[in-house]
Amino acid sequence: MLLLLSHPPPPHPQSGPQPPRPPVKHPPPRPPVKHPLPRPPVNHHISEDLSWTTNTASLAKKAQQRLYFLRKLKRASAPPPILTTFYRGTIESILSSCITVWGSSCTDYNRKALQRIVRTAERIVGVPLPSLQDIYTTRLTRKAITIVNDATHPAHCLFSLLPSGKRYRSLRSRTTKLTNSFIHQAVRLLNSLPSRLPASRTTRLAGV
Known part of the structure; x- marks a missing residue:
């Protein structure tokens, strides 16, 4: 004798207003990932006596x-x-x-x-x-011309023209280390260039 087992019928949905659903809780936003600052490829060392x-x-x-x-x-x-x-x-x-x-x-x-x-x-x-001397001369010239043409650069005021408008005023120095610093060498190099002045500087002085 076989007994047929039947599942009970599903309950009918209740009539009337449904209870409000609880709000969905979203996970808190993740904090931004702080990447470490890139380190310079070469660390430079300055001695106490300012030697290199x-x-x-x-x-x-x-x-x-x-x-x-x-x-x-x-x-x-x-x-x-x-x-x-x-x-x-x-x-x-x-x-x-x-x-x-x-x-x-x-x-x-x-x-x-x-x-x-x-x-x-x-x-x-x-x-x-x-050679390193050629690289130094090229980069020093490029950096000096960039400073001369940029009026917002902090060192722009150190490159002042003489009344003749053909040479830059040489800065006074009492020590060899100051004479060999960047600004003094840049002024000396610009005064030794055949054109004397960068093109944009010459144009501005001419009033064009």
């Missing part, structure tokens, strides 16, 4: 370590354009980091130590590479 010996020694050590990877690329038969690009991105960028600040203040011994690394890289790459 420790700084240049640190730069030379970092650049010397990266010559290993340049030799590895050379052994892998990388073409000179690839070697030059790698040198400029990993070695020259270290040697010339903030060079407008310490380029004229470091000693001849430290300058020759950095230049030896450039010559070593030049032999590995097989093409001529710019």
Whole structure:
């Protein structure tokens, strides 16, 4: 004898107003992720006597370590354009980091130590590479012209023209360290340029 079991019928919905549903609780918003500030690729060192010996020694050590990877690329038969690009991105960028600040203040011994690394890289790459002095002169000229053309720059007032309008007024200095600082070297370099004045500055003085 078979017994048929049937499920009870579903209850009928109740008539009348339904009770209010509880509000949906959303999770609290997540706090913004604080990314650490990017550290500069090279840390610079200033001694108590305002010398750059420790700084240049640190730069030379970092650049010397990266010559290993340049030799590895050379052994892998990388073409000179690839070697030059790698040198400029990993070695020259270290040697010339903030060079407008310490380029004229470091000693001849430290300058020759950095230049030896450039010559070593030049032999590995097989093409001529710019010397540190050329890089320093180029960047110093570019930075000085930028300051002269930017009236909002804090150092703009230090580049004042003489009444002749052809040279900048040289700043007085009593010490060698101040003479070798950025502003003094920039004024001296601008006065030695063949054109004397940047193009935009000359145009403004002419009243055009």
